[in-house]
Amino acid sequence: MKRRDFMRQAGGATAALGAGATATAGTATAQEEGGGGGQKPDFGGYTDGAEGGEYLDARGESEVTVDVGGGGGLAFLPTELWIDTGTTVVFEWSSDGHNVIFDDNPGSVSGHEPLEGSGFSFEVTFESGGIYTYYCDPHRSLGMLGAIAVGEEVPTVSAGGGGGPKELHELGVAIQAHWVGAATILGIIMSVIFTFYLVKYGESAHTGTGR
Structure with missing residues (x-):
């Protein structure tokens, strides 16, 4: 391989390696943020x-409506609700044969x-904070459940279908971001040293004459 050909290839590989590292870093940053x-x-x-x-964040509202028997007749809509203390929830039936039974609850x-x-x-006015769970007795086994x-x-989790900060290994990546960075830096250093060696001492006698 001629020296100039090697330098072109080494330069391209280094650029690609750097671009990959930038993309990895960008992904990691996005996940961290x-x-x-x-x-x-x-x-x-x-x-x-x-x-x-369905989930609804209705904080700031003084009154919220829950549809009893919506979504095809076997759902509370919204199914999950977040409200302020003192908010009134109006349960409105949109289909027949339902009730609303609360489990043990804070208030x-x-x-x-x-x-x-x-x-x-x-309607129910919620004066005490906490988590309230309820169900329709005839249709509980069919998934007619709700929570407020x-x-x-109240305890919280990340919203958006598992969004929020995640480690790379949680996303199925077997290595950590800092290892990728270290390997990238090492690869760049080795490319620079090898290029310097070829520039200074010339081509190997075994590389062929090329054209």
């Missing part, structure tokens, strides 16, 4: 697999046990 949609309440997995699956609020049909409504977080003093 998080993006991911902020935080949402941690409902402890209560609504995992629930029908509907001992009462639901509505009798089965009701479309057009019925009742009240106030700021």
Whole structure:
């Protein structure tokens, strides 16, 4: 290989290596800065697999409506809700044969046990902070579940489908970012030394004459 050919190839490889390192660093930075949609309440997995699956941050609102029997008849919409203390939630039936039963909760609020049909409504004002979970008794096994977080003093998790800061190994990458950086720097140094050696001492007798 001629010296100039090697230098072109070494320069291209070094540039590509540097570009790869920049992209990796950029990705790591983006992951560290998080993006991911902020935080949402941690409902402890209560609504995992629930029908509907909608989440609403309604902090700042004095009144919020939950659709009972929406989403095809077997969902509370929104399924997950975050409100301020003192907010009133109005439960409005949009299909028949549902009720609202609260599990043990911080404020001992009462639901509505009798089965009701479309057009019925009742309301609850949440004066105590915490996590409230509830369900429709006839359709609980079918995923008709709901949860309400009240106030700021509730556990939270990253919102946005698993967004937020993540380590590279959590994303399936077997190496850490600083190892990539170290390997990149070492590769650049070795390329520079090898290029310097060839420039100073000339081509090897075994590289061929080239054209």
